[in-house]
Amino acid sequence: MMNLVLDPEPKVSVPRMAPIQMNDVQTDSKISVRDFDFFYGPLKVLHGISLEIPARKVTALIGPSGCGKSTFIRSINRMNDIIPEARATGAIVIDGRDVYAGDTDVVELRRKVGMVFQKSNPFPKSIYDNVAYGLRIGGMRNKRQLDELIERSLTRAALWHEVKDRLHASALALSGGQQQRLCIARALAVDPEIVLMDEPASALDPIATSKIEELIYELKDNYTIVIVTHNMQQAARVSDRTAFFMLGRLVEYAETNEIFTKPKEKMTEDYVTGRFG
Amino acid sequence: MRRSSDDRKFRLGTGVFAALVLLIVIGIAVELTRQSTLSIAKFGLKFWTTSIWNPVSGDFGALPFIWGTLYSSILALLIATPIALGIAIFISELSPGKLRQPLAYLTDLLAAIPSIVYGLWGVFVLVPFVRKLEVVTPGALKTIPLFQGPPLGVGMLAAALILAVMVIPFTSSVAREILKNVPSAQREAAYALGATRWEAIKVAIGFGKSGIIGAVMLGFGRALGETIAVTMVIGNSPQVSASLFKPQYTMAAVIANEFTEAADELYLHALIEIGLLLFIITVGVNMISRLLIWSMKRRVAAPVITPIVPAEEALA
Amino acid sequence: MTANLRRRKLFSRLFEVLCALAVVIALIPLTMILFYVIKEGAGALNWDFFTKMPKPVGESGGGMANAIVGTLILISIAALFAVPVGGICGVHLAEYPSTKFSSVVRFAADVLNGVPSIVVGIFAYGLVVLPVKRFSALAGGVALGFLMIPIVVRTTEELLRLVPGGLREGALALGATRGRAVFGVIVPAALPGILTGILVALARVAGETAPLLFTALNNRFWSTNLTQPIASLTVQVYTYAQSPYDDWHRQAWAGAFLLVMMILALSIAARVAVRRLERMNRP
Numbered sequence: 001m002m003n004l005v006l007d008p009e010p011k012v013s014v015p016r017m018a019p020i021q022m023n024d025v026q027t028d029s030k031i032s033v034r035d036f037d038f039f040y041g042p043l044k045v046l047h048g049i050s051l052e053i054p055a056r057k058v059t060a061l062i063g064p065s066g067c068g069k070s071t072f073i074r075s076i077n078r079m080n081d082i083i084p085e086a087r088a089t090g091a092i093v094i095d096g097r098d099v100y101a102g103d104t105d106v107v108e109l110r111r112k113v114g115m116v117f118q119k120s121n122p123f124p125k126s127i128y129d130n131v132a133y134g135l136r137i138g139g140m141r142n143k144r145q146l147d148e149l150i151e152r153s154l155t156r157a158a159l160w161h162e163v164k165d166r167l168h169a170s171a172l173a174l175s176g177g178q179q180q181r182l183c184i185a186r187a188l189a190v191d192p193e194i195v196l197m198d199e200p201a202s203a204l205d206p207i208a209t210s211k212i213e214e215l216i217y218e219l220k221d222n223y224t225i226v227i228v229t230h231n232m233q234q235a236a237r238v239s240d241r242t243a244f245f246m247l248g249r250l251v252e253y254a255e256t257n258e259i260f261t262k263p264k265e266k267m268t269e270d271y272v273t274g275r276f277g
Numbered sequence: 278m279r280r281s282s283d284d285r286k287f288r289l290g291t292g293v294f295a296a297l298v299l300l301i302v303i304g305i306a307v308e309l310t311r312q313s314t315l316s317i318a319k320f321g322l323k324f325w326t327t328s329i330w331n332p333v334s335g336d337f338g339a340l341p342f343i344w345g346t347l348y349s350s351i352l353a354l355l356i357a358t359p360i361a362l363g364i365a366i367f368i369s370e371l372s373p374g375k376l377r378q379p380l381a382y383l384t385d386l387l388a389a390i391p392s393i394v395y396g397l398w399g400v401f402v403l404v405p406f407v408r409k410l411e412v413v414t415p416g417a418l419k420t421i422p423l424f425q426g427p428p429l430g431v432g433m434l435a436a437a438l439i440l441a442v443m444v445i446p447f448t449s450s451v452a453r454e455i456l457k458n459v460p461s462a463q464r465e466a467a468y469a470l471g472a473t474r475w476e477a478i479k480v481a482i483g484f485g486k487s488g489i490i491g492a493v494m495l496g497f498g499r500a501l502g503e504t505i506a507v508t509m510v511i512g513n514s515p516q517v518s519a520s521l522f523k524p525q526y527t528m529a530a531v532i533a534n535e536f537t538e539a540a541d542e543l544y545l546h547a548l549i550e551i552g553l554l555l556f557i558i559t560v561g562v563n564m565i566s567r568l569l570i571w572s573m574k575r576r577v578a579a580p581v582i583t584p585i586v587p588a589e590e591a592l593a
Numbered sequence: 594m595t596a597n598l599r600r601r602k603l604f605s606r607l608f609e610v611l612c613a614l615a616v617v618i619a620l621i622p623l624t625m626i627l628f629y630v631i632k633e634g635a636g637a638l639n640w641d642f643f644t645k646m647p648k649p650v651g652e653s654g655g656g657m658a659n660a661i662v663g664t665l666i667l668i669s670i671a672a673l674f675a676v677p678v679g680g681i682c683g684v685h686l687a688e689y690p691s692t693k694f695s696s697v698v699r700f701a702a703d704v705l706n707g708v709p710s711i712v713v714g715i716f717a718y719g720l721v722v723l724p725v726k727r728f729s730a731l732a733g734g735v736a737l738g739f740l741m742i743p744i745v746v747r748t749t750e751e752l753l754r755l756v757p758g759g760l761r762e763g764a765l766a767l768g769a770t771r772g773r774a775v776f777g778v779i780v781p782a783a784l785p786g787i788l789t790g791i792l793v794a795l796a797r798v799a800g801e802t803a804p805l806l807f808t809a810l811n812n813r814f815w816s817t818n819l820t821q822p823i824a825s826l827t828v829q830v831y832t833y834a835q836s837p838y839d840d841w842h843r844q845a846w847a848g849a850f851l852l853v854m855m856i857l858a859l860s861i862a863a864r865v866a867v868r869r870l871e872r873m874n875r876p
Binding site: 393473 | 618625678707771800857
């Protein structure tokens with residue numbers, strides 16, 4: 001996961017970070033990242049990341065292993081806070097408020113920004129209790145309310161029909177793909193505005209993967225989605241915007257089909273055509 | 278598969294010693310039973326329900342000792358478990374990395390102190406302290422059966438306290454291991470859903486639930502079998518009483534105190550029968566606890582240490 | 594921040610504090626015991642303690658020379674019997690880890706580990722005392738040996754399994770018999786760790802009292818005869834502690850101090866050895 005093999009002195013020349021060229025009309029930015037640096041102790045792993053992530057679209061983060069895309073996505077909901085010696089400078093602004101400002105409540109932030117992980121991690125409880133978890137810690141006790149929201153979340157995660165007759169069965173009895181959709185339902189239950197996905201399908205077989213991809217496509221009507229993927233075809237299929245990371249820097253960020261058909265930077269072109277990575 | 282004779286000799290040779298260990302355990306069970314036949318024959322099941330313990334007349338009933346053992350151990354468990362779990366949680370989840378090792382080492386040190394040293398401290402420090410407690414207990418409270426009794430210092434409370442201290446490091450170190458084995462992905466899932474620190478810890482505890490119960494039971498088994506420290510502070514008086522302040526007796530303590538004084542065979546057999554029960558109970562509790570801990574470890578995909586299994590043996 | 598959130602955060606903080614408190618509470622008895630042992634015991638420790646015999650009842654002075662030697666003799670007997678049995682059993686478990694027999698033996702060792710020491714004492718009584726109708730140092734040593742066995746078995750097995758398999762294959766390829774390969778190559782490779790485990794087991798049984806009460810009994814006089822009762826530090830402290838004489842209480846503390854120091858020294862040595870081993874085995 002954190003295999004950041006970063007070279008503090010990149011031998012490949014990376015273009016000086018001028019303001020990123022956005023190749024189209026700006027839609028409303030849901031997440032505005034400004035000059036964001038991230039450090040593990042003395043090691044700088046993200047360098048001056050700046051980009052605008054639009055609302056209700058899918059933004060994909062691609063790049064070779066260790067380029068920082070996972071670190072970056074985890075910075076958005078401050079999951080990196082858990083790691084000791086993690087430090088950040090710069091700003092990540094969501095709905096006008098800087099997530100790294102001193103008065104930010106991290107717990108509240110994470111209800112607004114949900115996350116799905118690379119390997120599904122359902123709790124060893126029933127399907128129902130998994131989805132209900134976020135709601136319950138938020139204080140919801142009313143059974144009817146819970147039932148409704150759980151049904152809604154499972155439906156939105158395209159899992160309802162498969163599990164509606166066994167909501168109280170153990171979540172661990174589901175297949176890998178189903179577990180991941182359960183984790184998505186769990187994240188959706190608390191009604192976030194943004195859903196972060198860190199390689200959500202990389203541990204799944206092709207059929208399960210395509211189900212997840214369909215799901216992502218449907219979800220973007222209601223949620224802003226940022227997805228990390230090492231699978232370029234997936235990024236091309238699923239996303240509206242793509243950001244290419246390399247060695248902790250943002251190299252290029254544009255509409256997806258532009259990144260893949262006429263990228264502006266040579267490095268981007270090399271990566272998407274498979275010359276390295 | 279070719280199995281050379283030298284291999285077979287090795288296997289047999291070492292196997293004999295392994296069998297010896299097995300024999301020892303079986304031997305204990307057999308010997309305990311053999312050496313208590315007189316008592317079993319004479320008293321049968323009444324042994325466990327009678328309170329009379331009269332070596333002179335030859336009437337033996339083990340109820341006071343069972344009572345004392347269970348009471349002191351359960352009480353000790355009630356005191357020790359929250360503290361032990363708190364320590365385990367603190368060390369594995371809350372403490373800054375640098376403190377972890379030294380704290381773990383310190384709590385493990387508690388486990389290394391021999392029983393007799395606990396007993397000594399118990400007699401000269403704890404018992405006077407408890408006596409003072411008993412003296413200042415308001416008279417009104419003293420009417421409740423729980424607090425009745427002369428302020429001797431020795432008694433159930435002192436025993437439970439000393440047992441609690443001895444049990445804490447056992448439960449805490451096993452619980453720590455369990456928590457360490459809970460995959461961090463579980464906690465991350467909770468945090469990502471907006472959980473507070475404590476809520477995420479609760480998720481980890483929930484995952485390791487059976488293992489933690491196993492840790493608690495391990496401590497229980499320890500308390501049940503503790504002899505010296507208990508006998509030095511419990512007062513050694515065979516009576517069934519709910520009071521914390523009255524002196525009482527435990528199974529292990531009566532064996533320790535009266536074994537060499539058992540003048541006739543029946544007396545000895547009665548004591549050994551108590552030992553048999555103690556054996557059965559502690560082995561049972563230990564087995565359940567290991568089962569729980571093992572079932573929990575199985576839930577987590579165990580990291581694979583390359584087994585040193587030569588090709589021939591793998592096919593054996 | 595909503596009221597619900599504020600409450601949850603408060604709760605979280607509260608529990609964190611409680612857990613820290615638990616650590617403090619546990620450290621209190623530890624420091625108290627160490628404090629008392631050092632305060633009462635170190636002062637009472639003198640040359641006499643190590644060299645003199647116990648004085649007759651009521652007289653003050655004297656020492657625990659016989660008890661100290663007794664404990665050393667007892668743990669030697671225990672080691673003599675537990676190390677080969679436990680060690681070779683551990684070897685078997687490490688070499689044949691997945692057979693049904695091994696599972697049963699491993700289970701038995703775990704069971705033995707949980708048997709209260711006084712029950713093991715009864716077993717040793719039946720085995721060694723009863724047939725000859727005599728209490729003896731041998732019986733005490735055997736009882737302690739039984740207590741040591743599960744620790745030795747577990748340590749040996751774990752450490753042998755950590756030795757890289759290539760070593761055995763290499764030895765076998767050179768034509769060594771299984772026995773030679775294991776005892777000549779693998780066991781020596783794991784030996785430092787195994788020895789440490791044995792030291793830890795010795796420390797544990799040196800502090801045992803209950804099983805000695807009716808096997809080795811006690812002995813007011815100097816004796817190194819294995820077929821006679823023998824004094825031991827633990828039983829002596831036990832006897833003195835329950836007596837009404839202040840001087841004996843003083844000596845009991847001294848004995849306790851000696852025990853604790855010995856165990857502390859062994860446990861620190863074990864830790865240092867383990868750390869050095871880890872450093873050695875790291876590539």
